[in-house]
Amino acid sequence: MPLDFVNDNNLVGDMPNALNFGVYFEPTKVHDKKYVINDVTGEYLGVVGHSFSCADHPAFFNGVEEAMTENLSPTHLENAKINWRSCRNNTWAMLDITLPNVQRSIMTDKHNTVVNQRFIALHAIDGSCSNQVYYGAIDTFCTNGMITGDYDKVRRKNSSSFTMHSFIDELKNSRRDFDLQMDMFQEWAFTSTKHVNIKEMLDNLMKSERKSEKMYTLYNQEVSKRGANVFSLYSAFTNYASYADERNGFQMRNTGNDTKAQTMWNREQEVSKWVSSPQFKQLVAA
Numbered sequence: 001m002p003l004d005f006v007n008d009n010n011l012v013g014d015m016p017n018a019l020n021f022g023v024y025f026e027p028t029k030v031h032d033k034k035y036v037i038n039d040v041t042g043e044y045l046g047v048v049g050h051s052f053s054c055a056d057h058p059a060f061f062n063g064v065e066e067a068m069t070e071n072l073s074p075t076h077l078e079n080a081k082i083n084w085r086s087c088r089n090n091t092w093a094m095l096d097i098t099l100p101n102v103q104r105s106i107m108t109d110k111h112n113t114v115v116n117q118r119f120i121a122l123h124a125i126d127g128s129c130s131n132q133v134y135y136g137a138i139d140t141f142c143t144n145g146m147i148t149g150d151y152d153k154v155r156r157k158n159s160s161s162f163t164m165h166s167f168i169d170e171l172k173n174s175r176r177d178f179d180l181q182m183d184m185f186q187e188w189a190f191t192s193t194k195h196v197n198i199k200e201m202l203d204n205l206m207k208s209e210r211k212s213e214k215m216y217t218l219y220n221q222e223v224s225k226r227g228a229n230v231f232s233l234y235s236a237f238t239n240y241a242s243y244a245d246e247r248n249g250f251q252m253r254n255t256g257n258d259t260k261a262q263t264m265w266n267r268e269q270e271v272s273k274w275v276s277s278p279q280f281k282q283l284v285a286a
Helices: 057-069 164-173 178-190 198-206 209-226 230-242 260-275 278-285
Strands: 004-008 023-027 033-038 044-049 081-087 092-107 112-124 131-139 144-146 153-156
Touching: 057 092, 057 112, 057 131, 057 164, 081 260, 092 178, 092 260, 112 178, 131 178, 153 164, 178 230, 198 209, 198 278, 209 230, 230 260, 230 278, 260 278
Parallel strands: none
Antiparallel strands: 004 081, 023 033, 033 044, 081 092, 092 112, 112 131, 131 144, 131 153
């Protein structure tokens, strides 16, 4: 069964049992492929290339948690919310940590919103994604997750040269400053879009009239709460990445496959690309 639940005030040490297993490999009849096997159940989990190498879930997530939180005080970590998601028979897993005690207020024309620090880590043992860590935030007003662009992630492939030691070292050297990210959000909130044709910008950005129309509706809803500014547009983007139901009109098609968590994460990646696009950067510069 896929995971989708939150643990309050409990960091990674108590990993869900469904993810608490190691893996080993066996060769297939194809010379450059090998099987990934659960070392607890003996279940075959996938087929990967012969050079594929990975840590198991416990080693990866415990190492990432230590690296991401080592400079945070016990007060910062108190009441942390830990959200676990998984799919693909628990071969793909996502750890989402929100820190309610690390926060900033973003002022807009109509509403001040509190934003909490957020860390996200992704890991797969079947080759479906690389080793990834993202530094983000979450808007407490609407519980939208926020991933802002190319600069706030560390990502490495599961190649034969991958080691957890080198990945953790890179992670420690790449920690992002939460306050700098919040300064950027505040700048967006002060950047007016009153004289900008947002619908035209969305049409050019999304290349899908249907998606553009829905996003424009979300943007206008955000404007009614936050005013006409770039932060409202970004909040419309993050709404799309946070929900898949009647709340935003972007329902998810039920394919019967165990991929919901991965699909929602792909939406966050889509938002990251939009924020890094020339269209969005031009809007911010204006």
